[in-house]
Amino acid sequence: MSKKVIVVLQQREGKLHRMSREAIAAGQQLAAKVDASVEAILLGSGIQELAKEVAGFGLTTVHVADHEGLGEYTPDAYVEVLEATLAAATPDFVVFPHTYQSVDYFPRLAQALDAGLLPEVTALVDGEGGELNFQRPVLGGKLVATVRVKGEGTVLLSVQSGAFSADEAQPGQAAVESLAFDAPSTSREILGVEAIGGDTIDLSKADVIVAVGRGVGGEDKLEASQQLAQILGADIGASRPVIDAGWLPRDRQIGSSGQTVAPKLYIAIGISGAIQHLVGMKGATTVVAINKDPNAPIFTVSDYGVVGDLHEILPPLVEAVREAKGE
Amino acid sequence: MRIAVCIKQVPDTEARLRVDTTGRWVNEEDLPFQINESDEHALEEALKIAEARGGEVVVVSLGPSRVKDALRKALAMGAHRAVHLCDEAFDGGDALATARALHAALTRDGQEAFDLVLTGSQSDDVGFGSTGSVLAGHLGWPHAWLVMGIEVAEDGGSARVVREMESGTNEIARVPLPAVLEVQSGINHPRYASLKGIMKAKKKPQELLKAADLGLDATVVGAAGSRIETVSVAFPDSGQGAEMIEGDAATAAATLVQKLQKEARVL
Ligand SMILES: Cc1cc2nc3c(=O)[nH]c(=O)nc-3n(C[C@H](O)[C@H](O)[C@H](O)COP(=O)(O)OP(=O)(O)OC[C@H]3O[C@@H](n4cnc5c(N)ncnc54)[C@H](O)[C@@H]3O)c2cc1C
Ligand SMILES: Nc1ncnc2c1ncn2[C@@H]1O[C@H](COP(=O)(O)O)[C@@H](O)[C@H]1O
Numbered sequence: 001m002s003k004k005v006i007v008v009l010q011q012r013e014g015k016l017h018r019m020s021r022e023a024i025a026a027g028q029q030l031a032a033k034v035d036a037s038v039e040a041i042l043l044g045s046g047i048q049e050l051a052k053e054v055a056g057f058g059l060t061t062v063h064v065a066d067h068e069g070l071g072e073y074t075p076d077a078y079v080e081v082l083e084a085t086l087a088a089a090t091p092d093f094v095v096f097p098h099t100y101q102s103v104d105y106f107p108r109l110a111q112a113l114d115a116g117l118l119p120e121v122t123a124l125v126d127g128e129g130g131e132l133n134f135q136r137p138v139l140g141g142k143l144v145a146t147v148r149v150k151g152e153g154t155v156l157l158s159v160q161s162g163a164f165s166a167d168e169a170q171p172g173q174a175a176v177e178s179l180a181f182d183a184p185s186t187s188r189e190i191l192g193v194e195a196i197g198g199d200t201i202d203l204s205k206a207d208v209i210v211a212v213g214r215g216v217g218g219e220d221k222l223e224a225s226q227q228l229a230q231i232l233g234a235d236i237g238a239s240r241p242v243i244d245a246g247w248l249p250r251d252r253q254i255g256s257s258g259q260t261v262a263p264k265l266y267i268a269i270g271i272s273g274a275i276q277h278l279v280g281m282k283g284a285t286t287v288v289a290i291n292k293d294p295n296a297p298i299f300t301v302s303d304y305g306v307v308g309d310l311h312e313i314l315p316p317l318v319e320a321v322r323e324a325k326g327e
Numbered sequence: 328m329r330i331a332v333c334i335k336q337v338p339d340t341e342a343r344l345r346v347d348t349t350g351r352w353v354n355e356e357d358l359p360f361q362i363n364e365s366d367e368h369a370l371e372e373a374l375k376i377a378e379a380r381g382g383e384v385v386v387v388s389l390g391p392s393r394v395k396d397a398l399r400k401a402l403a404m405g406a407h408r409a410v411h412l413c414d415e416a417f418d419g420g421d422a423l424a425t426a427r428a429l430h431a432a433l434t435r436d437g438q439e440a441f442d443l444v445l446t447g448s449q450s451d452d453v454g455f456g457s458t459g460s461v462l463a464g465h466l467g468w469p470h471a472w473l474v475m476g477i478e479v480a481e482d483g484g485s486a487r488v489v490r491e492m493e494s495g496t497n498e499i500a501r502v503p504l505p506a507v508l509e510v511q512s513g514i515n516h517p518r519y520a521s522l523k524g525i526m527k528a529k530k531k532p533q534e535l536l537k538a539a540d541l542g543l544d545a546t547v548v549g550a551a552g553s554r555i556e557t558v559s560v561a562f563p564d565s566g567q568g569a570e571m572i573e574g575d576a577a578t579a580a581a582t583l584v585q586k587l588q589k590e591a592r593v594l
Contacts, residue, residue, distance in 0.1 A: 076469065100493050104472040107422060107457030111464030116554030117422055119455050133558060139452055142344055146558045155554065187469050191499040244513035257491055265593040286591040289569060295562045304586060305569035306579050316580035324584050324594055
């Protein structure tokens with residue numbers, strides 16, 4: 001029997017999630033490696049137009065699950081529809097974008113299908129004897145693990161943001177088919193959506209950002225970073241643990257659950273560089289990282305790195321910038 | 328209310344990591360460990376709910392014998408008793424294998440009837456972000472990932488759950504109980520264990536369970552029961568990487584500023 005890869009696409013109000021295109025690219029590259037065909041599943045309500053758009057990718061078929069019960073995302077309804085569909089289709093791999101929505105339900109879908117589960121893939125690599133291996137971050141991105149799949153049956157995997165380029169998604173001509181399924185149900189009632197408190201500061205237009213991380217060591221140790229920000233005319237940003245600990249307000253958070261920024265200069269102080277932080281700042285032009293760990297992943301996305309204790313480096317840095325600015 | 332909290336012990340986020348001789352994981356010798364960050368938030372949330380409504384908080388952890396330190400800390404924070412799944416057969420499990428064992432522990436002999444199970448959202452070591460959801464599947468209960476707020480309804484039949492979404496928004500839903508809620512870091516400020524708590528923890532019940540105690544065959548848990556297997560770990564390839572600025576603090580600062588002015592032209 002020929003092999004099959006299915007990509008499950010995420011959309012919202014008839015528009016593809018940015019990472020859905022990356023998932024298509026990943027699905028196509030995976031299919032090329034294992035010599036499989038690629039299909040896609042699109043779920044939602046009122047998505048026929050979008051299905052036509054998706055049909056322009058290099059896929060054999062786009063299966064459309066268009067139902068009002070799928071309009072508002074709930075894990076039970078999504079699992080119900082996909083479980084029935086995938087159990088019948090018996091694909092080798094099912095690829096999801098590693099979004100908050102996918103990760104909310106696809107592990108549960110794996111359990112329901114008794115399938116393998118491989119979250120947060122960042123690369124497909126050749127292993128021993130040409131075996132297909134996968135890479136994924138572990139220990140907060142401080143290490144990269146190469147993993148292999150064992151056993152029989154379908155494997156559900158998700159692909160991390162930015163790991164596969166959407167531009168590499170191959171165009172083509174896919175058939176659009178409606179999926180037949182029982183009306184999905186959910187046990188939960190969606191009450192609404194709220195903006196996360198205090199979005200008063202818009203960092204997206206900042207020219208210079210001084211971002212502090214857990215390595216700074218405490219609310220009472222922010223002063224040197226704040227001084228640096230002041231003489232640079234920079235905005236202060238932060239990684240999530242700084243916000244969670246209450247050292248700075250929530251609207252200073254940068255990353256997948258915070259703001260997305262693209263300054264000319266981004267100075268990361270005591271930030272390790274977990275992917276959830278990097279997705280929020282990788283649009284920065286020049287990145288400087290100060291970190292005592294020479295292996296910190298933040299250095300992989302930096303232009304300039306200083307390895308050392310930030311408490312020692314910041315005071316002379318403040319002075320040097322002051323001088324350079326002629327102040 | 329009876330609440331179970333699944334906590335995992337993971338390397339301290341500050342720890343200097345070294346790859347071990349197998350090349351498949353980090354050298355755990357001399358490595359400091361801590362309770363996984365989001366799990367500590369989950370425990371705090373459970374303690375708050377139990378304080379408000381009355382009830383029992385049971386912490387459950389799967390891992391080697393070092394895990395007893397994490398459980399002792401959880402007991403010192405206020406959990407009532409601890410269950411430790413400790414068996415070589417459990418080692419190296421993926422999310423499916425680990426959730427299978429946790430499920431067996433949470434439902435064993437029908438003696439553990441929980442109204443709510445809390446987990447963290449993601450472990451800081453293997454980071455599957457999946458174990459709680461898979462566990463919910465086994466239990467047949469609803470679940471929610473990245474939970475940033477829990478308000479249990481007065482009748483205990485449901486909870487108002489705040490779930491983090493991308494792009495700075497939260498979704499609010501009413502979820503029937505029992506459920507598995509996977510707590511995200513930042514939902515609360517975890518308490519410190521008091522001296523009194525630490526003293527009391529010594530007398531709290533701690534149970535040690537092996538695979539056989541749970542009627543689990545060693546082939547369905549741990550590495551043997553997993554569908555994925557780590558071949559190797561390595562530090563990320565620095566790619567084009569950063570230009571590393573050398574010298575003592577003063578020299579490095581001066582060099583950096585010069586480069587930002589002359590090369591990057593951002594000052
Ligand atoms: C669903 C989800 C969403 C998330 N969303 C976000 C998000 O939006 N934004 C975000 O930032 N994170 C987010 N996270 C968390 C993310 O995974 C990391 O845990 C977080 O980014 C780590 O923050 P950090 O780098 O400040 O802390 P750590 O990873 O603890 O790093 C601290 C760094 O400081 C260095 N350091 C310590 N002391 C010193 C010193 N004296 N001098 C110099 N360096 C020092 C250390 O070497 C280390 O590299 C999210 C996680 C999940 C699961
Ligand atoms: N070995 C374990 N023991 C107890 N709980 C665990 C274990 N592994 C994972 N969990 C729970 O599942 C959550 C998600 O873990 P993971 O799927 O590994 O990211 C963690 O935050 C814990 O609450």
